[in-house]
Amino acid sequence: MELIDQQHCMFCHTVDAPFLAPSFRQIAEHYRDKPDAADMLEQKLRLGGKAHWGDTPMPPPAERGGPLSPQDARTLVDWVLAQ
């Protein structure tokens, strides 16, 4: 997906192997049964937030390739949660 490239998601993540960050599959499994997860993750992708997986928080959009609209953030979150 274009957004994934634009925001360099795969610089730190892969779909199925933990690398510099948890894999998207791990993330999807972790949030599978949590109904509020998509809203929380959308905020987190746009604004950043504290680390949930280790000591390293994810960098904000400005450091990843540019601003991220709410719609685009939602698209990315839906994609991640579908892995």
Ligand code: HEC
């Ligand atoms: C510079 C490295 C880096 C890039 C680029 C990056 N991430 Fe992350 N991401 C991380 C790290 C590190 C974590 C673990 C942070 C934590 O402990 O909450 C993380 C966590 C996440 C989480 C889980 C957040 C949580 O609160 O559980 C999601 C979802 C996610 N990334 C999606 C993305 C998407 C989508 C992109 C592209 C828009 C992206 N990441 C780009 C490093 C990165």
